[in-house]
Amino acid sequence: MKKKNNILKKLANKAYEFGFVSKIKTDIIESGLSEDTIRLISRKKNEPEWMLEFRLTAYRHWLTMEMPQWAHLDIPPIDYQAISYYADPLKKNKENKNKEIDPELMKTFEKLGIPLEERLALSGTAVDAVMDSVSVKTTFKEELKEKGIIFSSMGEAIQEHPELVRKYLGTVVNYRDNFFAALNTAVFSDGSFVYIPKGVRCPRELSTYFRINAANTGQFERTLIIADDNSYVSYLEGCTAPMRDENQLHAAIVEIVVNENAEVKYSTVQNWYPGDAEGKGGVYNFVTKRGDCRGNNSKLSWTQVETGSAITWKYPSCILRGDNSQGEFYSVALTNNYQQADTGTKMIHLGKNTKSTIISKGISAGKSQNSYRGLVRVSKNADNARNYSQCDSLLLGDKCGAHTFPYMDIHNNSAIVEHEATTSKISEDQLFYCNQRGIGTEEAIGLIVNGYAREVLNKLPMEFAVEAQKLLSVSLEGAVG
Amino acid sequence: MENLLEIKNLHATIDGKEILKGINLTIKAGEVHAIMGPNGSGKSTLSNVLVGHPAYTVTEGEIIYKGKNLLELSPEDRSHEGLFLSFQYPVEIPGVSITNFMRAAINAKREYLKQEPMSASDFLKLMREKRSFVNLDSKLANRSVNEGFSGGEKKRNEIFQMAMLEPTLSILDETDSGLDIDALRIVAEGVNKLKRPDTSSIVITHYQRLLDYIKPDIVHVLYNGRIVKTSGPELVQELEERGYDWIKNENQ
Numbered sequence: 242m243k244k245k246n247n248i249l250k251k252l253a254n255k256a257y258e259f260g261f262v263s264k265i266k267t268d269i270i271e272s273g274l275s276e277d278t279i280r281l282i283s284r285k286k287n288e289p290e291w292m293l294e295f296r297l298t299a300y301r302h303w304l305t306m307e308m309p310q311w312a313h314l315d316i317p318p319i320d321y322q323a324i325s326y327y328a329d330p331l332k333k334n335k336e337n338k339n340k341e342i343d344p345e346l347m348k349t350f351e352k353l354g355i356p357l358e359e360r361l362a363l364s365g366t367a368v369d370a371v372m373d374s375v376s377v378k379t380t381f382k383e384e385l386k387e388k389g390i391i392f393s394s395m396g397e398a399i400q401e402h403p404e405l406v407r408k409y410l411g412t413v414v415n416y417r418d419n420f421f422a423a424l425n426t427a428v429f430s431d432g433s434f435v436y437i438p439k440g441v442r443c444p445r446e447l448s449t450y451f452r453i454n455a456a457n458t459g460q461f462e463r464t465l466i467i468a469d470d471n472s473y474v475s476y477l478e479g480c481t482a483p484m485r486d487e488n489q490l491h492a493a494i495v496e497i498v499v500n501e502n503a504e505v506k507y508s509t510v511q512n513w514y515p516g517d518a519e520g521k522g523g524v525y526n527f528v529t530k531r532g533d534c535r536g537n538n539s540k541l542s543w544t545q546v547e548t549g550s551a552i553t554w555k556y557p558s559c560i561l562r563g564d565n566s567q568g569e570f571y572s573v574a575l576t577n578n579y580q581q582a583d584t585g586t587k588m589i590h591l592g593k594n595t596k597s598t599i600i601s602k603g604i605s606a607g608k609s610q611n612s613y614r615g616l617v618r619v620s621k622n623a624d625n626a627r628n629y630s631q632c633d634s635l636l637l638g639d640k641c642g643a644h645t646f647p648y649m650d651i652h653n654n655s656a657i658v659e660h661e662a663t664t665s666k667i668s669e670d671q672l673f674y675c676n677q678r679g680i681g682t683e684e685a686i687g688l689i690v691n692g693y694a695r696e697v698l699n700k701l702p703m704e705f706a707v708e709a710q711k712l713l714s715v716s717l718e719g720a721v722g
Numbered sequence: 723m724e725n726l727l728e729i730k731n732l733h734a735t736i737d738g739k740e741i742l743k744g745i746n747l748t749i750k751a752g753e754v755h756a757i758m759g760p761n762g763s764g765k766s767t768l769s770n771v772l773v774g775h776p777a778y779t780v781t782e783g784e785i786i787y788k789g790k791n792l793l794e795l796s797p798e799d800r801s802h803e804g805l806f807l808s809f810q811y812p813v814e815i816p817g818v819s820i821t822n823f824m825r826a827a828i829n830a831k832r833e834y835l836k837q838e839p840m841s842a843s844d845f846l847k848l849m850r851e852k853r854s855f856v857n858l859d860s861k862l863a864n865r866s867v868n869e870g871f872s873g874g875e876k877k878r879n880e881i882f883q884m885a886m887l888e889p890t891l892s893i894l895d896e897t898d899s900g901l902d903i904d905a906l907r908i909v910a911e912g913v914n915k916l917k918r919p920d921t922s923s924i925v926i927t928h929y930q931r932l933l934d935y936i937k938p939d940i941v942h943v944l945y946n947g948r949i950v951k952t953s954g955p956e957l958v959q960e961l962e963e964r965g966y967d968w969i970k971n972e973n974q
Contacts, residue, residue: 669776670813677773677809678827678883679801679834688826692817692866 260484263349267455268329273322282327286396299416299426306420312583313612326428328373328455355450366446369433373455376431391436395463398434413496413533421492421527425461432462437472446475453482459490468503475506482514485522492527501536508701510709513549520579523551530557534566542569544700546709548716558587561595568597571697576609585615590626599630602694605641612644619656626656634664635693687714726751726922733782734771741767743947749922756925756938760966763944765926769895773807774800802834804890808880808897815867823867824886852885856912874905881912893924898932910935930962
């Protein structure tokens with residue numbers, strides 16, 4: 242037992258690898274939320290009038306809403322007036338209006354393993370780097386432009402492609418959708434905008450790296466991806482934040498439109514600061530992600546590896562509107578210490594011959610609570626809909642919880658909906674078997690957890706899968722007590 | 723010959739209950755020792771204590787292995803020092819392929835010995851070579867450790883792992899249980915092929931039949947937590963004919 246306690250202690254003392262703070266001069270607006278705040282954000286971003294109206298409408302609606310209570314989460318009250326809604330780490334150069342990138346900022350992303358110089362790019366991935374409320378840099382923009390692909394920050398897209406933004410923004414996730422969607426629509430700052438034109442297969446992986454740096458700020462990113470007919474794109478997202486004793490709010494919206502015969506793969510490795518071993522600090526991650534498979538034969542695949550955040554509330558969903566459209570959700574959600582996660586998906590079958598697959602792997606350790614919540618809805622006209630769901634939970638130790646909340650709402654008799662669920666534990670016998678073969682306990686846990694999550698990790702692009710594997714092992718170090 | 727293992731007055735408990743009540747045993751390099759005995763005599767406890775299973779507590783006595791105090795070593799370091807247990811009931815590890823499992827094991831040992839990790843091609847070559855010892859199917863090697871294996875496949879997998887790790891002292895705990903005669907022969911032949919002048923084995927078994935294939939140099943009878951009889955290979959036949967009752971009666 243003594244040895245195990247040592248391992249536990251080691252975990253408690255283990256620093257979150259990305260928990261550093263960068264000293265960057267940042268323009269932070271005063272905390273508080275009102276119509277004036279929204280006007281200020283809109284003015285700072287030099288937005289057109291329709292955008293401001295879009296925000297204000299959402300804000301007024303948000304004021305009438307209450308925070309959702311249905312999730313299996315214990316969320317302390319959030320003081321929305323104590324948060325600053327805009328933090329800009331770019332310094333303004335007075336002589337020309339172009340913003341200059343602070344070298345410290347470049348260094349930060351380098352330290353995170355995200356080089357912002359194209360020549361250093363990781364196996365050809367194009368990156369949009371977002372710190373706090375602002376996109377710092379987007380690489381390979383010009384090259385992609387030659388193919389007609391637009392990859393930019395949301396702020397830039399509003400300036401340069403207002404017609405596209407206006408046509409699609411808010412059409413997948415309406416501001417009335419939920420409390421956090423309304424809040425995000427009111428105050429959203431930067432995120433990525435992607436447009437893949439008809440018939441184009443995006444030659445690079447596109448990725449956005451989100452970094453929270455400033456204290457007492459919230460991050461409200463907004464991402465919009467449009468894959469036009471017969472196009473393809475694979476998009477990756479990563480996130481980290483400094484270690485702070487105070488909780489920080491991250492409320493994002495991701496909207497994806499998939500037109501006829503198009504395919505979008507969206508992968509996330511979420512590693513926001515999870516709080517310390519006593520549950521102090523950490524990011525509240527309240528995210529609405531949804532894709533609309535509008536065209537026939539369209540396909541959307543969500544893959545997520547969730548290891549960070551103190552609280553995660555997130556249900557990447559697919560609206561299978563087009564006939565023969567397909568939705569996939571592959572998820573590994575790992576919680577340790579006092580982390581809480583309530584995550585899953587919604588598959589809404591509207592078109593004929595639509596198909597969805599849900600593979601969810603929950604891993605709970607420490608005193609954490611981990612819930613899968615998923616909805617499969619088959620509407621009246623969705624003939625021959627198919628769904629397969631598999632939800633597995635792995636428990637490490639006996640002080641954590643795993644919960645499964647599957648909802649099925651079937652209105653068409655031709656539907657075939659399958660659901661399988663398992664719960665397992667890493668046993669002392671398994672660990673001892675590994676020990677006897679010379680494999681230490683921590684490595685054994687990493688091996689077993691990675692084996693358990695393999696089906697999902699295999700869906701990630703190569704470099705991401707390697708990162709995710711390491712992350713799973715590190716996040717669990719010493720988790721068996 | 724040098725003593726590879728010296729067990730002196732070993733007492734061990736599980737859940738506060740004393741199972742081993744003063745074991746004395748010396749094994750020299752190159753020897754094969756059989757430990758026989760009726761059910762519940764402490765045979766499996768002895769093998770578990772040797773490899774450092776955390777459920778057992780040593781309350782008295784000492785174990786010297788290669789001149790080192792074995793009881794001070796962690797289970798993984800005992801493994802790195804060449805101690806191997808072929809489990810009576812090998813556990814399943816879903817999702818972890820035998821290949822990945824063995825690579826982790828081999829490289830952990832190499833790290834302990836301050837050697838570079840084995841290259842992927844050398845490792846795969848080694849896998850192929852050692853698989854042939856026990857006729858382990860290449861398909862099986864890509865499956866998860868012991869998951870859905872038959873009893874015979876599990877035991878063959880144990881001997882395959884033994885071949886991979888090349889232990890100095892191997893303990894075969896009831897390796898014959900649950901095996902049909904063909905599987906028994908394959909497993910026993912595998913063990914015999916691995917035998918070297920500098921390696922030793924402890925073969926724990928209830929019956930004679932495994933010892934028809936793996937010839938012991940010395941046979942011990944364990945009863946009620948103590949070694950009550952030690953003799954040459956002829957003891958196996960005597961036990962087979964007379965059963966264990968006369969041992970029990972002698973030790974009332």
